[in-house]
Amino acid sequence: MRDQRLWTWHVGAGVVILVFLGLHMAIMHIDTVLGLFNRPGTEAIDWSNVVDRAKSAFFMVTYVMLLGAALFHGLYGLRNILFELNPGAGLKKGLSVLLTVVGVGLFGLGTWAAWASFGLTRAL
Amino acid sequence: MAATNALSEVVFRIRRFDPAANASPRWEEHRLPYTLGMTVLDGLKKLKETVAPGLAWRSSCRMGVCGSCGMFINGRARLACNTQITELGTNVVMVAPLPNFDTIRDLVPDLVPMFDAHQALMPYIIRGDHDEMTLPTGEFGQSAHELEQFLQFSYCIRCGCCMAACPTYATDPRYSGPMPLTQSHRYNADTRDDGFTARRTVLAGEAGPWRCHYAGECSRVCPKGVDPAKAIQLMKRELVLDYLRLRRERCPAEIAARPAGIKRRDGIPEAPKPTI
Numbered sequence: 001m002r003d004q005r006l007w008t009w010h011v012g013a014g015v016v017i018l019v020f021l022g023l024h025m026a027i028m029h030i031d032t033v034l035g036l037f038n039r040p041g042t043e044a045i046d047w048s049n050v051v052d053r054a055k056s057a058f059f060m061v062t063y064v065m066l067l068g069a070a071l072f073h074g075l076y077g078l079r080n081i082l083f084e085l086n087p088g089a090g091l092k093k094g095l096s097v098l099l100t101v102v103g104v105g106l107f108g109l110g111t112w113a114a115w116a117s118f119g120l121t122r123a124l
Numbered sequence: 125m126a127a128t129n130a131l132s133e134v135v136f137r138i139r140r141f142d143p144a145a146n147a148s149p150r151w152e153e154h155r156l157p158y159t160l161g162m163t164v165l166d167g168l169k170k171l172k173e174t175v176a177p178g179l180a181w182r183s184s185c186r187m188g189v190c191g192s193c194g195m196f197i198n199g200r201a202r203l204a205c206n207t208q209i210t211e212l213g214t215n216v217v218m219v220a221p222l223p224n225f226d227t228i229r230d231l232v233p234d235l236v237p238m239f240d241a242h243q244a245l246m247p248y249i250i251r252g253d254h255d256e257m258t259l260p261t262g263e264f265g266q267s268a269h270e271l272e273q274f275l276q277f278s279y280c281i282r283c284g285c286c287m288a289a290c291p292t293y294a295t296d297p298r299y300s301g302p303m304p305l306t307q308s309h310r311y312n313a314d315t316r317d318d319g320f321t322a323r324r325t326v327l328a329g330e331a332g333p334w335r336c337h338y339a340g341e342c343s344r345v346c347p348k349g350v351d352p353a354k355a356i357q358l359m360k361r362e363l364v365l366d367y368l369r370l371r372r373e374r375c376p377a378e379i380a381a382r383p384a385g386i387k388r389r390d391g392i393p394e395a396p397k398p399t400i
Contacts, residue, residue, distance in 0.1 A: 004328035007360065008367040084295050084335070 010076050016069035020062055027053075055121035060114050067110040075103045131158040131215050136167055138179065139220040142229050149227075152176070158209065164197055164217060165204040168231075181231035188347060191281030194288065195231055196220040201285035203347045222288035238287050241300040244326055245308035250319025251376050259398060264316040265380030277310035277355050279348045286342035286352050292335045299335045300326075302342035302352035309355040312362065318376040324366065333359050 027037045028044045038049045053059045079099050083092060134156050141149035154171050165183055172179050183193040186205045193204040197219055198212050209217060225233035251257055286302040287293055293301040300308075308327060311317045327333065333356045342352040365371040 001328045003330055003332055003334045004324075004363050004367050007334050008364045011364055080335070084292070086295055086297075 006076060010073060013069040013073040013076075016065060017073060020066040020069070023062065024066075051121050051124065054117040055124075057118070060118040063114040064111050067114075068107055071103045071107055071110075075099045131210065133215060134158050134162070134167060134209055135216045136171060137216065137218045138168075138171075138176070138231070140179070140230050141221075141227050143227065158215070162209045163205055164195070164202075164207045164209065164219065165193055167209065167217065168204060168219070179231070180229045189281060191283035194222050194233075194283035194285045196222055196288065201288040201345045203283060203285070206347050222284050224288050224290065224294050225284065233284065233288075235284055237297065238282075238284055238301060238303060241304040241331065242282070242307060244331070245300060245304045246319055246323050246326075247304070247307040247311055249311065249314065249317045250322055251316070252318060256379070262379040262382065264377040266315055266377055270315045270377075273315075274310045274313040276350055277306050277313070277352075280306060280310070280346075280350050280352075281348055283347065285345045285347060286350075289341035289345040291339050291341065292337060296335055298330050300331045300333075302336075302356065305333050305336075305359060306350065306352040306355040309359045309362075312359070315374065316377045320362075320366075324363070327359065327363060332363070336360075 026034060031037050031044055038044050039046075039052075042049055079095060082095055087095065136154045136156065138152050138154070139149050140146075140152050154175055156167055156170055159166075165186060168179065168181060168183075181193065181195070181204070183205060184190040185192070188203050188206040191203070194201060195204050196202075197204065197207055198214070198217060201222055204219070209215070219231060221227045221231045222233040225235060225237070228234050249257075280303060282303060284303065286306075290299075290302055292299050305327075308323050312320050312323060336353070336356045338353055338357065340353045343350070343354065346352065362371060
């Protein structure tokens with residue numbers, strides 16, 4: 001059951017990454033053609049555009065979702081690679097715990113960063 | 125035909141190993157005159173009759189049906205009876221036992237782990253109506269389309285070539301492997317079967333299809349044209365849909381109505397009564 005659940009979440013995280021990376025590509029790399037997301041005549045990395053995105057609740061949520069999906073997808077993939085080295089049951093459990101702790105830690109740090117920049121830019 | 129004419133002699137390099145007598149395997153070389161239509165199995169038999177009486181391998185039907193003579197021939201898992209010398213493109217034939225299995229002796233692999241995994245995945249029809257299964261009163265109805273969903277997977281002869289070619293099975297003995305997983309899917313996809321939930325207890329865990337990288341070697345080497353890689357991907361999809369509660373539950377096929385208006389021809393006896 002556990003592997004069925006983890007695999008389903010892995011696939012779901014892949015779909016989330018696909019959607020939000022698509023959004024990232026549209027905003028950061030092809031908006032000069034699309035002209036939908038950034039201020040006219042500016043680059044995506046101009047200060048004004050960066051501030052606009054940072055103080056948007058929508059972008060704050062998408063950053064956190066993308067972070068969570070990418071961390072789960074990547075760390076689960078790494079776990080699979082490590083498990084193929086055929087470690088013992090104890091080492092497997094240890095690796096799972098370690099990767100979970102690393103994932104939760106990085107997710108907390110990234111979420112705090114997104115939240116902090118959201119708060120700071122709202123105060124500007 | 126040109127290749128056939130050019131062949132006059134075949135060099136067999138055979139891996140010999142008797143765990144009871146040898147510390148490590150060794151390669152033996154023998155030469156045989158080529159005869160038209162010679163298969164690798166023909167060559168092995170000729171060698172056993174002449175210069176290597178102790179050479180051990182498994183074979184039975186000689187026509188690619190029984191699945192006994194799976195061997196590692198010139199770097200690829202194949203059936204020895206189904207492999208013409210000419211199709212190898214060289215007159216040097218290297219024969220070893222199937223990789224990813226222990227060797228019992230010479231070219232005889234120990235297939236017990238494969239059949240244990242096969243058995244654990246319940247490769248048979250499972251239904252709730254025990255009375256009908258024990259004393260059948262008719263045939264379960266199945267359309268041609270429903271048959272097509274699993275037909276190609278039922279051609280598997282359990283030769284183990286896919287298991288020998290699988291890079292995941294090579295490193296992770298807990299992975300069930302392509303043959304047992306394909307056979308499990310073959311029954312899950314059969315409309316007469318109602319055993320998905322029972323098989324899921326194994327499939328949803330570590331032994332399930334999750335370790336498959338879709339290398340596709342299992343499908344490439346299968347001598348019967350079965351596509352285990354496809355079965356494994358279809359099984360993953362079923363299990364994901366099942367987790368999301370989106371899998372379409374189906375009732376197992378009912379007993380088909382007997383055809384009406386058909387009269388038995390004279391002289392054709394009734395079918396014998398069930399013996400179990």
